[in-house]
Structures are given as C-alpha cells and as structure tokens.
Amino acid sequence: MTAADTQAPQQARPVAGRTLRDVCGLFVTGVTVITSGTGEAAAGTTVNSFTSVSLEPPLVLFCLHNESRLRSVVETTGAYAVNFLASHQEKTALAFAGKSTAAITDVAHHASVTGVPVLSDALAFLSCRLVNAFDGGDHTIFVGEVLELGVPRQSQEPLIFFRGFLGALEEEPRGVHPIFDG
Numbered sequence: 001m002t003a004a005d006t007q008a009p010q011q012a013r014p015v016a017g018r019t020l021r022d023v024c025g026l027f028v029t030g031v032t033v034i035t036s037g038t039g040e041a042a043a044g045t046t047v048n049s050f051t052s053v054s055l056e057p058p059l060v061l062f063c064l065h066n067e068s069r070l071r072s073v074v075e076t077t078g079a080y081a082v083n084f085l086a087s088h089q090e091k092t093a094l095a096f097a098g099k100s101t102a103a104i105t106d107v108a109h110h111a112s113v114t115g116v117p118v119l120s121d122a123l124a125f126l127s128c129r130l131v132n133a134f135d136g137g138d139h140t141i142f143v144g145e146v147l148e149l150g151v152p153r154q155s156q157e158p159l160i161f162f163r164g165f166l167g168a169l170e171e172e173p174r175g176v177h178p179i180f181d182g
C-alpha cells in the first residue's frame with residue numbers, strides 16, 4: 001500500500017433518487033398548491049418543497065421540477081401564490097399532482113394582489129413577486145417576495161405529507177421547548 005492509497009478520499013456510492021426520496025420522506029412537511037398565471041393561463045401544482053427564507057425582506061422559496069408545466073407560467077407571470085392546504089383538502093392535493101393537473105376553474109379561487117389566483121379554501125396563503133430563480137439540478141428554486149398574505153381558515157388543521165402519504169395531524173404538537181424567535 002502506498003501513501004497515495006491511504007490518503008485517497010473514500011469513494012462514496014452514488015445516492016439513488018428513490019432512496020433519497022424515501023429518506024427525505026421522513027421529514028414531515030405541510031402540503032401547498034403553488035398557483036400562478038392569470039385568466040386562461042392560470043395553473044396550479046402540488047408542492048411540498050416550500051420553505052420560508054427571510055423575514056427582512058420577506059422571502060420564501062419552493063422547488064419546481066424543470067419539466068413542470070407551471071415553470072413557464074411562473075417565469076412569464078413573474079408572480080406566484082403559495083396555498084397551504086388544510087387537512088380536508090387531500091383531493092385538491094391529488095388533483096394538482098396528476099399527469100394532467102386540475103384546472104384552477106375546478107376549485108374555488110379569487111385573485112390576489114398580483115392577479116394570481118389564491119385557493120379560497122386553503123388554510124393560509126402567501127402571494128409573491130418572483131425575485132430570483134436558481135438552478136437546482138433537475139429542479140428550479142423560485143424565490144419570491146411576499147406582497148400579501150392571509151389566513152382565511154385559521155381554525156383548520158394542516159394537510160401533512162410523511163413517508164409518501166398525505167394525512168392529518170393526530171394531535172396538536174405540544175412542545176416542551178419554546179421555539180426561538182429569529
């Protein structure tokens with residue numbers, strides 16, 4: 001064995017997409033429908049890759065598959081809305097996750113400040129102006145500035161995604177540690 005052998009970095013095995021998806025499926029998330037476009041062009045896609053980014057300025061992001069039909073709609077419109085689904089909206093989540101996703105006209109909706117539709121029965125919504133798009137491998141990371149928000153269904157439970165299943169919280173999480181602010 002030579003010195004070069006002992007110093008050679010460990011060759012990690014390539015991570016299979018299916019395995020990565022299964023492990024990431026252990027990270028419980030809420031479920032959103034991202035809506036974009038106006039009039040006839042309005043469209044929506046079910047997404048769980050939403051996260052908040054910054055409070056000052058107010059920024060959020062989501063990741064969209066590069067082959068998604070919504071991609072060009074978001075880029076053309078320069079705006080999108082994030083609709084947090086409530087636990088009773090499992091059918092809505094599935095309707096916007098199929099090969100031929102539902103039409104916005106199939107669900108109750110109204111225009112947000114940017115003109116992009118907001119799902120009227122969602123737990124909460126954030127209406128955003130697109131400020132940046134980053135390459136994220138086979139996805140694009142869309143960063144938006146929040147211009148308007150609302151919680152029209154405050155008392156309802158969220159729809160959650162865990163281990164590849166949609167469901168509801170069984171009980172309110174009762175944390176023993178307070179969440180830090182910031």
Ligand SMILES: Cc1cc2nc3c(=O)[nH]c(=O)nc-3n(C[C@H](O)[C@H](O)[C@H](O)COP(=O)(O)O)c2cc1C
Binds near residue numbers: 065070099
């Ligand atoms: C719970 C759940 C979460 C999803 N999250 C994402 C996501 O974060 N990004 C994404 O591109 N697709 C996600 N999908 C898949 C899209 O909803 C699906 O590929 C849809 O058919 C895309 O349609 P489109 O081409 O009209 O956008 C998710 C699906 C489900 C059911």
